Structures are given as structure tokens and as C-alpha cells.
Amino acid sequence: MAVSALPPSAQAPSDPPPRSAKAVLFALAMGGFAIGTTEFAAMGVLPEFARGLGIDEPTAGHVISAYALGVVAGAPVLAVMGARMSRRVLLIVLMAMFAVGNGLSALAPTYEWMLAFRFLAGVPHGAYFGVASLVAAGVAEPGKRSQAVSRVLLGLTVATVVGVPFAGFVSLIFGWRWTFAIVSVLAILTMALVHALAPRDPPQPQASPLRELGALANRQVWLTLGVGAIGFGGMFAVYAYVASTLTAVTGVGAEVVPWALGVFGLGMVAGNIAGGVLADRFGMRAAAMLLIWSAAWMALYPIATPALWSILVVVFMIGAGGGLGTVLQMRLMDVAGEAQTLAAALNHSAFNTANALGPFLAGAAIAAGWGLPSTGAVGCALTLGGLAVWGIAWLDGRRAPLLADKAVQQC
Incomplete structure (x- = not known):
């Protein structure tokens, strides 16, 4: 199957990254780790937040679906809306949305509010991974673009081994709300790392929502x-x-x-x-x-x-x-x-x-x-x-x- 080349604007950032490519990939993977932790840990603490919100477990399962729906709906919308933004700035904005969504989930007073907050937390998920993958490919060595992208997704997979068990352990000791609070902190940490380490690319005025929809x-x-x-x-x-x-x-x-x-x-x-x-x-x-x-x-x-x-x-x-x-x-x-x-x-x-x-x-x-x-x-x-x-x-x-x-x- 033929593979078309990336346009020049997508192959590399306009300026070299301020730190090594490994540091950039670590910053991006931290966001994947935060996302993977909330996505999979929410399934593990489902019985706890079902009891905490006074609902049965099948009903609580709708909270998981709300997050997934947020991902499906949010990825194309945010990708189109952020087409002209600097990718570094867009990543920070997406992680800020993610931090707010999980922070509010930790404070949800009722089942209905929990549904809304989990949907909000899922909205930036897909767009973050998409933009982070483009940044990773841009800082990669020749011939190793896919391996660089895999390092971003590695954060999500490591979360299933490390983040989810840790979140479950914290939930058992301090309560289920701390699971989402921890993820919010991880998102804020990601914002700081991306701000410090990601390439400072300029906005892309030539981009447009119409071009993205193409x-x-x-x-x-x-x-x-x-x-x-x-x-x-x-x-x-x-x-x-x-x-x-x-x-x-x-x-x-x-x-x-x-x-x-x-x-x-x-x-x-x-x-x-x-x-x-x-x-x-x-x-x-x-x-x-x-x-x-x-x-x-x-x-x-x-x-x-x-x-x-x-x-x-x-x-x-x-x-x-x-x-x-x-x-x-x-x-x-x-x-x-x-x-x-x-x-x-x-x-x-x-x-x-x-x-x-x-x-x-x-x-x-x-x-x-x-x-x-x-x-x-x-x-x-x-x-x-x-x-x-x-x-x-x-x-x-x-x-x-x-x-x-x-x-x-x-x-």
C-alpha cells in the first residue's frame, strides 16, 4: 500500500526543540499516562462511585460511556477549531480542559453532574493524542517517526500497568474522588512539561477548518x-x-x-x-x-x-x-x-x-x-x-x- 509523504509543515517544527527529543517525548507521554489512568481507572472504581452517588452499577456504567462519547465527539471538533493554533499552545489548552474535567469529576455532587463532567473530561482526549503524535513525528530522527509516536502512546499503555493500580490503591484508602483528583494533577504536570519542553512552533495561519475537513x-x-x-x-x-x-x-x-x-x-x-x-x-x-x-x-x-x-x-x-x-x-x-x-x-x-x-x-x-x-x-x-x-x-x-x-x- 502506497504511503504518501507528509507535507513539509507536518514533518518538522519551524524551530528546533529547546531540549532533546527524548525530553519532548517524555512530556507528551505524561499526558498519555494521565489520559490512560482516568480512562481505565474509572472502570476499576465504578462500584465505589456508584455507592457514593447512590446509584446502581449498571447506571454507573453510563458514566464510562459518557467519557467515550466525549472522546468521539470532541476529537474532530477540537482538531478543526484548533487548526490555526500553535501545536504547543493547543496541547496546553487541551490538557487544561482535561484537568478541569477530571477536577470537576472529583467534586461531582450527583450522578447527573458526574455524567456531564466525564463527558467534558473525554472531549480533549482524541485531539491531544492526535496533536501530540504530530509533534512527536516532527522531532523524530529520520526513519523513526513511528517509534516516536509509539512513545507518546506508551504513556497510555504504561498507565494500565502503573497508573490504574496506583489510582485503585489510593481510592481504597482515601475514596474514589481522589482517583480523578490525581489525574487532574497529572494533567497540570503535563501542561508544565509541554510548556517547558515542546518545540515553540508558531501559529499556522495557512491552516483552516475547511482544509482540515478535507x-x-x-x-x-x-x-x-x-x-x-x-x-x-x-x-x-x-x-x-x-x-x-x-x-x-x-x-x-x-x-x-x-x-x-x-x-x-x-x-x-x-x-x-x-x-x-x-x-x-x-x-x-x-x-x-x-x-x-x-x-x-x-x-x-x-x-x-x-x-x-x-x-x-x-x-x-x-x-x-x-x-x-x-x-x-x-x-x-x-x-x-x-x-x-x-x-x-x-x-x-x-x-x-x-x-x-x-x-x-x-x-x-x-x-x-x-x-x-x-x-x-x-x-x-x-x-x-x-x-x-x-x-x-x-x-x-x-x-x-x-x-x-x-x-x-x-x-
């Missing part, structure tokens, strides 16, 4: 988003029910569940690092490799559920398939032409669409009486669906140059 006319952008929205749904189909499967099928105690989720998180960390290397070497072909990898391990998941050792191995391998995120992030940045910010931000709208689709279909399979292990089969089917969309994108990418050559010959 990404939506590109078939390759939509097809890449389709790969993520469907293919990533497989991972979430399994992840959403791992805890229930461990206790009800594998037969382990509830105290083992956090460790198992930590194993999944370690798989995501490893996969994220590998995804950056694969994307730099193989481009969009790396997406097919990771989708096939994930589908194979998800097919094994139902067989692995009776024994703890086997389910942990498979869960780790499925988590490693999360490296797909870096590959798709780079692909969107490569095919978007001048509409860099919107395309990069939309990756996380697709990611959260998958977060809704996978658990919904897996839940339907369980409700139909197929049992908790069937989530692996659902995940495998979704991942293969993402692979099918990848195949369409690959054929479309090969067809476009042929049509262009034919048009030149006719002229």
Missing part, C-alpha cells in the same frame, strides 16, 4: 478508521469480560483479577513498542500482521480459559496486538495530506468506537447463552473484519496510482 473526503482516511473501529473492537470484546471469565470460568479469586489485567497491560506495552518498529519498517502492512496475530490468539482464548497459566499467556498476547494503534496513527498522518490534525485525532474516535462495539457484541453473545469464553470468538470475528477492511484499503491504495497513471497517459 480529510473527510479521503477514502483512505475512512478505510483506516474502519480498520481501527472494527479491528480494535476484538481486543475490547475480550478485555471487557476478562475479569468475569477469570472468576466464573477459570475459577480464581477476585484478588487475582488485578494481576491478570496487569499482564494484559504489559502485553500492551510490549506491543506498543513493537508496533512502532514494525510501522517504521513495513508501513501499513504492519497492520495486517498485527490483526492476524490478534485473531490467532483470540481464536485460542476459549480453549485457554479453564487454566490460569494458559489464559494469562493468551491475554498477554492479545494485549500485544494493541500495537495496531501506532500503525493506524501513522497511516492517518500519512494519507491525510494537509488535514493532519483532524486525521490524527480521529484515530481515537475510532478507538473509542471499538471500545463500544466490542463489549456490546460480546455481551450479546453471552446473553445468547454462548458463555463467557465466546468473547474470544467474537473478538476473533471482529479482528478478521478489521483485516477485511484493511484488504479493501490495500486494493484501493493500489488502484489509485493506476488511475492516476491512466489519466496522465490520456492527457
